[in-house]
Amino acid sequence: SETLEKLTGNTYIHDHGVTFNEIAKIPAIMYIYTGKKEYLYAAEQAYKRVDEFHMLPDGVHSSSEALCGKETFRAHESCDIADFTWSIGYLLEATGKGEYADKIERAVFNAFFGASAKNFKAIEYLSSVNQVVCARNSTHIKAWTDTPRMAFAPHHYPECCVGNIGRVIPNYILRMYQKTENAVVLSLYGDSKFEDEEIKIIQSGNYPYKPETELNICLKSGEKKALKLRIPEWSENTEIFIDGKKADFEEVN
Numbered sequence: 343s344e345t346l347e348k349l350t351g352n353t354y355i356h357d358h359g360v361t362f363n364e365i366a367k368i369p370a371i372m373y374i375y376t377g378k379k380e381y382l383y384a385a386e387q388a389y390k391r392v393d394e395f396h397m398l399p400d401g402v403h404s405s406s407e408a409l410c411g412k413e414t415f416r417a418h419e420s421c422d423i424a425d426f427t428w429s430i431g432y433l434l435e436a437t438g439k440g441e442y443a444d445k446i447e448r449a450v451f452n453a454f455f456g457a458s459a460k461n462f463k464a465i466e467y468l469s470s471v472n473q474v475v476c477a478r479n480s481t482h483i484k485a486w487t488d489t490p491r492m493a494f495a496p497h498h499y500p501e502c503c504v505g506n507i508g509r510v511i512p513n514y515i516l517r518m519y520q521k522t523e524n525a526v527v528l529s530l531y532g533d534s535k536f537e538d539e540e541i542k543i544i545q546s547g548n549y550p551y552k553p554e555t556e557l558n559i560c561l562k563s564g565e566k567k568a569l570k571l572r573i574p575e576w577s578e579n580t581e582i583f584i585d586g587k588k589a590d591f592e593e594v595n
Contacts, residue, residue, distance in 0.1 A: 346380065349388040354395060359405025359422040360502075362392070367429035370436045382436055389433065400456055400471045401448030402426050406483045417470035417483060417492070420503035423453045427513040434517055434529060443529040444575040446517060451550055454510045459494050465507050467491040467498040519543075525568035531555045541567050553577075570594075 349366060357365075366388040369381035396403040396412055402423050403409060404416035427446050434442035457469035466476065468483060468491045478490040491498065498504055519536045520527040526541055532550070536543040540563045547555040561567060573580045573593065582589045 346384045349384040352391075355388070355391055356408050356410070358408055359403065359419060360425050362388075362409060363422065363425040363429040366392075367432045370429075370432040374432070374436050385433055385436070389430070398453075398471055400452035401445060401450075402453040406468060406485070414472050415470065415482060417468040417473075418453065419468055420457050420465050421506045423449060423457060424506040424509040424513065427454075427510055431513060431517045435520060438520065438522070438527065440529065440572040441575070443517065443572050446514060447530060447550075447574070450510055450514045454507075458507065464494040464496050465498070465503065466494055467503045525570050527570045527572075528557075529572050531572075531574075539563070540565070541569075543569075 345365065346369065349369065355362065366385055368385075369388075370385040372378070373382040373385070392403050392409065396405075396409045398404055398412055398416060398418060402418045403426065404411060405418045405422040406416070407419070410416055427449050430442050430445050430449075433439070434446065453469070456471070457466045459465065468481065468486070470482075470492070473480075473492060476493050478493045478495075479488045481487060481489050481492040483491070496504075514530055514532070515534070518528070518530040518532065518534055520529060521538070526536065526538075526543070528536075528543070528545075532545065532555075533548065534545045536545075540561070542560040542562060544558040545555055546558070549555045559569070571582070571591075582591050
């Protein structure tokens with residue numbers, strides 16, 4: 343109960359970033375298994391406060407070890423890029439709200455790719471949206487001044503960020519599709535395949551390099567199956583075409 347009170351309070355959260363994510367996701371998991379709304383409320387409120395006080399423009403909260411505000415010079419650890427997308431994924435599973443898929447997408451396509459070398463063989467321990475120099479002595483966080491924490495390197499000490507960064511893309515893939523009692527939900531886009539005993543979906547189109555995706559759908563059971571598609575937060579004019587013809591669709595929350 344003490345932890346729930348802390349998560350739902352109105353005080354400024356300044357916990358260690360990874361520790362916060364590991365704790366804040368637990369009520370969402372408990373809600374999935376118990377249906378008790380107080381658990382879901384605690385998880386959602388905690389992340390709303392993180393959005394208010396610590397969220398950076400590239401989609402991940404600040405975390406130079408602790409959550410530390412959203413001023414222009416703040417940075418985040420690569421550990422938290424992985425842990426934030428992992429933990430928010432449980433809120434997506436628990437609520438079905440597209441806003442949590444938006445958060446995962448934004449964090450992966452911005453913070454993750456910003457902190458990773460193009461060949462994925464080097465990362466930054468700390469990364470910042472306003473960083474223009476990535477030298478071995480360019481770290482501007484006071485505790486690590488003149489250290490290589492904000493340089494691209496294949497190894498950093500401690501090894502936590504180097505190990506965790508490999509979880510980010512799997513986090514995205516893991517949350518692409520969800521099943522409900524009456525529908526399949528496509529939450530995150532990208533070339534992929536989903537298949538169960540009733541339906542097979544093949545997704546293509548090279549998203550996110552193109553702002554569209556193509557779905558090839560096969561109903562295996564012969565019965566109608568609802569398919570819910572997330573309309574991305576950034577989309578200003580979403581259109582759906584079926585067999586080349588523009589189709590009407592119903593928006594739901």
